[in-house]
Amino acid sequence: MARDARYDILFEPVRIGPVTARNRFYQVPHCDGMGYRRPQAEAVSREVKAEGGWAVICTQECEIHPSGDVTPAIEARLWDDRDIPALALMTEAVHRHGSLAGIELVHNGPSCANRYSREVPLGPSHQPAGRWDPVQARAMDLADIRAYRQWHRAAARRAKAAGFDIVYVYAGHDLSLAMHFLQRRRNTRGDEYGGSLENRARLLREVIEDTKEEVGDTCAVAVRIAVDELLGSDGITSEGEGRDVIAMMAELPDLWDVNVSDWDNDSLTSRFGPEGGQEPFTAFVKTITTKPVVGVGRFTSPDTMVSQIKRGILDMIGAARPSIADPFLPRKIEEGRLDDIRECIGCNICVTGDRFSAPIRCTQNPTMGEEWRKGWHPEIIPGKTADESVLIAGAGPAGLECARGLGERGYQVHLAEAGTELGGRVVLESRLPGLSAWIRVRDYRLQQLNKMTNVQIYRDSRLTPEHVREFGAAHVVIATGGTWRRDGVGRANWQAVPGLETPKVFTPDDIMAGARPEGPIVIYDDDHYYMGGVLAEKLRAEGREVALATPAHSASAWTDYTLELAHIQKRLLEAGVTIIPNRRLVALREDHAELACVYTGARSQIACAALVTVTARLPNDDLYRALIAKGEDLKGAGIESVTAIGDALAPSTIAAAVYAGHRHARALGAEATGGVAFKREFPG
Numbered sequence: 001m002a003r004d005a006r007y008d009i010l011f012e013p014v015r016i017g018p019v020t021a022r023n024r025f026y027q028v029p030h031c032d033g034m035g036y037r038r039p040q041a042e043a044v045s046r047e048v049k050a051e052g053g054w055a056v057i058c059t060q061e062c063e064i065h066p067s068g069d070v071t072p073a074i075e076a077r078l079w080d081d082r083d084i085p086a087l088a089l090m091t092e093a094v095h096r097h098g099s100l101a102g103i104e105l106v107h108n109g110p111s112c113a114n115r116y117s118r119e120v121p122l123g124p125s126h127q128p129a130g131r132w133d134p135v136q137a138r139a140m141d142l143a144d145i146r147a148y149r150q151w152h153r154a155a156a157r158r159a160k161a162a163g164f165d166i167v168y169v170y171a172g173h174d175l176s177l178a179m180h181f182l183q184r185r186r187n188t189r190g191d192e193y194g195g196s197l198e199n200r201a202r203l204l205r206e207v208i209e210d211t212k213e214e215v216g217d218t219c220a221v222a223v224r225i226a227v228d229e230l231l232g233s234d235g236i237t238s239e240g241e242g243r244d245v246i247a248m249m250a251e252l253p254d255l256w257d258v259n260v261s262d263w264d265n266d267s268l269t270s271r272f273g274p275e276g277g278q279e280p281f282t283a284f285v286k287t288i289t290t291k292p293v294v295g296v297g298r299f300t301s302p303d304t305m306v307s308q309i310k311r312g313i314l315d316m317i318g319a320a321r322p323s324i325a326d327p328f329l330p331r332k333i334e335e336g337r338l339d340d341i342r343e344c345i346g347c348n349i350c351v352t353g354d355r356f357s358a359p360i361r362c363t364q365n366p367t368m369g370e371e372w373r374k375g376w377h378p379e380i381i382p383g384k385t386a387d388e389s390v391l392i393a394g395a396g397p398a399g400l401e402c403a404r405g406l407g408e409r410g411y412q413v414h415l416a417e418a419g420t421e422l423g424g425r426v427v428l429e430s431r432l433p434g435l436s437a438w439i440r441v442r443d444y445r446l447q448q449l450n451k452m453t454n455v456q457i458y459r460d461s462r463l464t465p466e467h468v469r470e471f472g473a474a475h476v477v478i479a480t481g482g483t484w485r486r487d488g489v490g491r492a493n494w495q496a497v498p499g500l501e502t503p504k505v506f507t508p509d510d511i512m513a514g515a516r517p518e519g520p521i522v523i524y525d526d527d528h529y530y531m532g533g534v535l536a537e538k539l540r541a542e543g544r545e546v547a548l549a550t551p552a553h554s555a556s557a558w559t560d561y562t563l564e565l566a567h568i569q570k571r572l573l574e575a576g577v578t579i580i581p582n583r584r585l586v587a588l589r590e591d592h593a594e595l596a597c598v599y600t601g602a603r604s605q606i607a608c609a610a611l612v613t614v615t616a617r618l619p620n621d622d623l624y625r626a627l628i629a630k631g632e633d634l635k636g637a638g639i640e641s642v643t644a645i646g647d648a649l650a651p652s653t654i655a656a657a658v659y660a661g662h663r664h665a666r667a668l669g670a671e672a673t674g675g676v677a678f679k680r681e682f683p684g
């Protein structure tokens with residue numbers, strides 16, 4: 001299919017200093033939990049995006065010196081020449097597809113605690129270092145500043161030697177020395193690097209000049225800078241110093257890569273901000289520079305992208321998450337295959353990889369992070385190994401993805417769903433406040449399934465063991481999901497909580513099915529991801545008095561890893577939800593819930609007309625169990641395998657369900673590997 005002429009503008013080349021990007025699609029720096037420790041996996045993961053049409057592919061942060069060591073995060077590293085070969089793997093891979101490779105050189109100053117190198121952290125002034133580390137950074141003297149500039153120069157030379165085309169000076173995310181020197185709150189120096197904005201910006205200017213001098217003949221020098229920290233007068237603002245500093249250096253770098261800070265504002269989830277949400281902050285940049293400007297905004301719609309270019313907001317469409325969810329996004333637009341785009345849902349499961357120092361994963365793209373170690377390509381799946389049919393029970397994320405993968409492989413697929421609507425939990429959850437984009441998990445898969453003539457979908461078809469046996473498909477996949485518990489059992493309570501066998505107790509399933517309890521409502525959240533907080537938000541918006549009690553230190557504590565924790569607390573508190581942390585549910589009484597402090601055991605009571613238990617789920621595995629209990633009957637019916645996947649096996653995230661569906665689709669009929677199911681990297 002030919003591309004729509006409306007999108008031609010997205011495929012114009014863009015000159016960036018001495019290099020040229022073949023189109024306007026720019027994968028901005030993003031971490032992936034592979035970095036220096038898993039360089040082969042890193043290289044292939046980035047390569048797939050170059051193959052998918054991104055004209056620029058950047059690394060994640062690249063440490064330039066042991067005094068800026070971001071352990072436990074696993075990013076890129078260029079401490080000395082021995083780090084070059086690992087990064088050269090990536091540049092070679094990216095170049096194979098005609099794309100440019102960019103590297104984000106970073107010294108994280110007081111934002112890192114040097115847990116590996118054990119060097120004393122450095123900063124513009126004395127200040128606490130790291131996140132919560134009981135460690136301080138020391139104020140750099142002029143010799144330190146000179147040394148830092150030399151480290152940056154040396155790293156730029158190594159980056160060039162590794163084959164990079166674009167070398168970054170980083171001043172983003174409240175994370176790098178060039179930014180720390182800019183910030184009034186962090187920089188209290190009295191010398192030529194402190195005081196006036198010109199002085200505070202001196203280091204940034206010098207490092208840009210150094211980098212240009214060092215590698216600017218063949219490499220473009222990009223600056224990534226946070227133009228607004230969303231801290232009002234306490235920070236850099238796009239109306240104040242953010243604007244002024246760019247005006248001061250408007251023509252100095254070859255490219256401006258602009259965003260807001262810190263990371264949880266930059267990578268805002270869809271629950272807290274729309275596509276293109278940074279425009280009000282970054283739009284000014286293009287009015288004061290002639291250099292190309294790249295910015296991000298979870299762009300997945302080609303029309304929005306075109307509008308950004310035509311209205312003069314951006315020159316290049318920056319993306320981290322949309323390139324993770326769909327490494328082939330540019331190619332699909334180019335080939336006029338818009339309905340094949342796998343849109344990012346803005347959930348930030350990808351971010352959790354970095355937070356845990358584990359390889360990145362993605363809710364929408366189950367192949368992310370598996371490109372090298374499992375050989376999974378996002379757009380290619382090997383054909384079937386036999387002319388067989390597969391019956392799948394349940395069209396949630398797991399069943400849909402399994403059907404999609406098996407359909408692609410050429411199997412005869414029969415997908416039976418008990419309900420009228422397809423999508424399982426994402427249908428219900430996408431109706432909760434802020435989660436509407438999650439329906440893309442279903443929409444992408446349904447769009448694909450509708451094109452496949454070898455996939456039959458049956459709605460309103462709750463399968464029984466008899467149905468399955470009568471159907472007689474060679475393979476049966478049980479993807480029947482899970483159900484929230486109503487007995488209070490979770491992480492803090494291993495036994496059923498007394499008093500919960502009453503109609504006053506509701507589960508998330510009840511609320512999503514339309515139950516509307518009267519207040520005062522207590523939500524007992526021992527799950528710690530989004531559900532407890534989102535139900536509190538919903539019920540409060542419906543006018544109920546709501547308290548959220550949790551054994552954790554905050555509401556939705558796990559969302560620290562998805563960058564949502566602070567946003568959630570703010571939203572709940574401003575809505576008038578009472579958050580009661582560090583409390584375990586002990587019992588439900590006539591008109592109150594009894595809680596116990598998780599540290600002291602001290603009891604307290606809270607008025608409660610309705611209790612919503614958000615604790616844990618159980619698999620809906622009746623069908624699975626009934627089938628495997630009668631193995632002989634199965635053989636007689638011609639059924640070779642019955643497999644439970646996703647929540648029906650063990651309830652987990654939507655990302656895990658999609659992954660399970662994909663994994664099974666690839667595994668069917670494939671040789672079992674035995675041992676470890678993926679390649680590993682060993683120190684060379």
Ligand code: ADP
Nearest residue numbers: 394396397398418424425463480481646647657
């Ligand atoms: P997962 O996240 O593992 O995909 P979901 O709970 O989202 O699980 O989806 C499970 C789907 O399975 C739901 O849409 C549910 O209606 C459907 N389902 C449950 N039991 C049956 C059954 N016996 N036959 C067909 N569909 C079923």
Ligand code: SF4
Nearest residue numbers: 344345347348350362
């Ligand atoms: Fe988007 Fe979620 Fe995938 Fe991240 S994990 S790229 S936010 S869909």
